Amino acid sequence: xxxxxxxxxxxxxxxPASFLARMWPHRIETLEQGAAAATTFFQNYGGxxxxxxxxxxGADEVARRISARTGWPLGDVAAVVRAVPDELMLxxxxxxxxxxxxxxxxxxxxxxxxxxxxxxxxxxxxxLAEWFESGVFSSHVKQIKPSAEIYAIAERRFGVPPEELLFxxxxxxxxxxxxxxxxxxxxxxDTATVRRELVSRQLLSA
Numbered sequence: 001x002x003x004x005x006x007x008x009x010x011x012x013x014x015x016p017a018s019f020l021a022r023m024w025p026h027r028i029e030t031l032e033q034g035a036a037a038a039t040t041f042f043q044n045y046g047g048x049x050x051x052x053x054x055x056x057x058g059a060d061e062v063a064r065r066i067s068a069r070t071g072w073p074l075g076d077v078a079a080v081v082r083a084v085p086d087e088l089m090l091x092x093x094x095x096x097x098x099x100x101x102x103x104x105x106x107x108x109x110x111x112x113x114x115x116x117x118x119x120x121x122x123x124x125x126x127x128l129a130e131w132f133e134s135g136v137f138s139s140h141v142k143q144i145k146p147s148a149e150i151y152a153i154a155e156r157r158f159g160v161p162p163e164e165l166l167f168x169x170x171x172x173x174x175x176x177x178x179x180x181x182x183x184x185x186x187x188x189x190d191t192a193t194v195r196r197e198l199v200s201r202q203l204l205s206a
Contacts, residue, residue, distance in 0.1 A: 001203055002160055003101055005132070006169035007112035007122070010188045011098070012088040016042060019087050023080050040070055041080070045113060045144070053113045055139030062115075085121040093191035098131050104204055110135035111154050111167070113144045134158060145169070146177035155181070166203075168194060 008014035017034035020041065028034045042049045048069065052062040063081045067074040101108060110132050114122070116139040122128065128135065136154045143150035155162055162182035169175050170188040178185040186197050198204045 002107050002109060002158055002165050003203075004109045004111050004154070004158070004165055004167045004183075005094075005098070006167075006171075006174065006188065007110060007114060008088065009170035010168055011091060011094050011110070012122070013091055014088065019083075020080065023083060024076065027076075041066060041077075050144055052115045053138045053144045054142050055116050056142065059115070059117055085118055088118065088122065090126065091191065097191055097195060100204060101198075102131070106203065108132045109154070109158050109165075111145070111150070111169075112136070113138040115139050145171075145174040148177065148181060151178060151181045151183070166201075 005011050016038035017031050019034075020037045021028045021031060021034035024037070028037055045053060048057075048062050048065040051057045052059070057065070059081050060078075063074060063078040066072070067077045070077075098108060108131060110128070112119070112135070114137045116137075119137040119139055134157055136150065136157055138144040138150060141150060141153050143153060145151075151162075155165070158165065163184070165178075165183045167175065167178040167183050167185040168188045169178070169185070172187055175185045175187045186194060188194055195204065199206050
């Protein structure tokens with residue numbers, strides 16, 4: 001089985017509500033306020049941020065657009081954009097899962113919506129080529145999930161039929177888009193739950 005990992009929220013920490021609350025304590029006092037701010041900031045990963053994810057605009061431009069759209073000071077917005085790479089810390093339990101899947105003989109890939117500066121940071125700071133046989137960053141192919149085209153690109157790059165791919169992603173819309181192309185797909189809530197699912201599929205030992 002070829003197992004395909006999303007990155008943000010699956011392999012690397014990504015919780016926008018708490019991230020923004022820590023970045024902007026002068027503006028955000030509760031996680032509920034952080035969640036609302038994150039929806040406005042990231043536009044559910046469409047809009048300005050979607051263009052950044054696709055590699056169609058850079059960090060300075062996405063900050064400028066978000067500031068112009070929201071009225072938040074450009075310096076505050078730019079600080080958030082700059083801080084994202086340090087926020088993307090490896091989730092230890094997922095690192096163990098990757099190790100165990102590789103030890104069980106599975107081939108691993110990744111498929112991640114990731115702006116180019118952040119993709120470069122992750123490639124520099126983690127042994128992605130050791131963990132994954134291959135992968136697709138959205139900014140490198142100018143497409144983003146849940147567009148069908150990025151899944152088609154991934155299929156060609158991974159070199160196997162869709163039914164031989166099992167996708168782990170924390171966004172339901174991305175999971176459903178993968179299933180629509182014939183991939184097996186599991187919604188990633190946490191590593192322990194996914195591990196139990198993989199055991200039930202006889203892909204890992206209990």
